Amino acid sequence: MTTFPAWVIREGERTNVAALEDIELSALDDLPVTLRVGYSGLNYKDALALGGRPGVIRRFPLIAGIDLVGEVVESRDERWQAGDVVTLDGAGLGEDRHGGLAGMARVGGDDLIAVPDAFTPAQAAAIGTAGFTAALSALALERHGLRPGDGPVLVTGASGGVGSIAISLLSRAGHEVVAATGRVEQMRERLTELGASDLVDRADLEDKGRPLGRQRWAAVVDGAGGQILASALSTLRADGAAAAYGLAASTDLPTSVLPFILRGVSLLGINSVHVTPERRRQAWELLARDLDPAVLDSLTRTVDLADARDAAAELLAGRGTGRTVVRIPS
Numbered sequence: 001m002t003t004f005p006a007w008v009i010r011e012g013e014r015t016n017v018a019a020l021e022d023i024e025l026s027a028l029d030d031l032p033v034t035l036r037v038g039y040s041g042l043n044y045k046d047a048l049a050l051g052g053r054p055g056v057i058r059r060f061p062l063i064a065g066i067d068l069v070g071e072v073v074e075s076r077d078e079r080w081q082a083g084d085v086v087t088l089d090g091a092g093l094g095e096d097r098h099g100g101l102a103g104m105a106r107v108g109g110d111d112l113i114a115v116p117d118a119f120t121p122a123q124a125a126a127i128g129t130a131g132f133t134a135a136l137s138a139l140a141l142e143r144h145g146l147r148p149g150d151g152p153v154l155v156t157g158a159s160g161g162v163g164s165i166a167i168s169l170l171s172r173a174g175h176e177v178v179a180a181t182g183r184v185e186q187m188r189e190r191l192t193e194l195g196a197s198d199l200v201d202r203a204d205l206e207d208k209g210r211p212l213g214r215q216r217w218a219a220v221v222d223g224a225g226g227q228i229l230a231s232a233l234s235t236l237r238a239d240g241a242a243a244a245y246g247l248a249a250s251t252d253l254p255t256s257v258l259p260f261i262l263r264g265v266s267l268l269g270i271n272s273v274h275v276t277p278e279r280r281r282q283a284w285e286l287l288a289r290d291l292d293p294a295v296l297d298s299l300t301r302t303v304d305l306a307d308a309r310d311a312a313a314e315l316l317a318g319r320g321t322g323r324t325v326v327r328i329p330s
């Protein structure tokens, strides 16, 4: 009988309860590809789930973890063979399907990606949903028509997982990147090393300004929502676009139609959970091309599976920076 450790979330009365348990393989769903998980990661959703907060987990009990990197041990899907090293981000993992914070996983074959040669399995986990979302945001802006030389690109939530990787990807692609952060002095050196040419204090974006402000940004990658996204929209240049992926500040969007109808700006929604296999491949190709593994290492820390909940608490408290990889014991 094969057992393995897993962070299991059970429904509680007011909050949910996360516990590291020993699980049998038979507890997993009957899906075609069985993986030995080597690494997972911590994203904001994982932090909410491990912290017992409602809203992320939609089926109980469920193994947490919206990302995984592992080796195929058995496959009924002819596209995948034993020994393949693969990664999967989103696709319901850790929300309505058993996720990656576990020694083993069973998944469908459609959304799997072979880990690119450019990255080790641990680096692929460091990328995880955060890097995947940053790449989807960059691709969306590129499809909108953004080209290097068009003007500064504002990245909000800059010290976070998505923000940090977005800065690196966009600057590598030749864009001028301005980082908006709540920790200007603390993060100046790191964000500059990642490729930001300038920093703005996010407090400057938190004030309700005029419906249309000075045109500053050719594009925006936003992880904050709320007034911060509204301010960014009102200061986008004509025909610019904002890729909105996050809600670190708020789910509200207190804007007006003026930036849209007088400046022709666009708001592009980014959803990293439900993504076509083709777009998944494009995002990972972009990451393999433009994300320097050494830069990725510089913003990554690694914790053991048993310490995932403590690390998640730091993320929830807003003390996290960069990416946290979770190492799964073999």
Ligand SMILES: NC(=O)c1ccc[n+]([C@@H]2O[C@H](COP(=O)([O-])OP(=O)(O)OC[C@H]3O[C@@H](n4cnc5c(N)ncnc54)[C@H](OP(=O)(O)O)[C@@H]3O)[C@@H](O)[C@H]2O)c1
Pocket (backbone or CB within 6 Å): 043, 044, 045, 129, 130, 133, 156, 157, 158, 159, 160, 161, 162, 163, 180, 181, 182, 183, 187, 202, 223, 224, 228, 244, 245, 246, 247, 248, 249, 250, 270, 271, 272, 273, 315, 318, 320, 321, 322
């Ligand atoms: N759409 C999707 O598919 C998708 C995918 C991934 C993540 N997300 C969402 O995107 C957001 C960021 O994810 P992440 O993984 O990068 O999280 P993260 O690593 O926790 O980073 C979030 C960053 O946002 C900034 N921030 C924190 N509290 C804030 C506040 N009250 N107001 C404004 N900014 C604040 C901080 O950066 P500074 O200190 O530099 O300001 C923080 O580092 C989360 O809301 C997450 O749920 C969505």
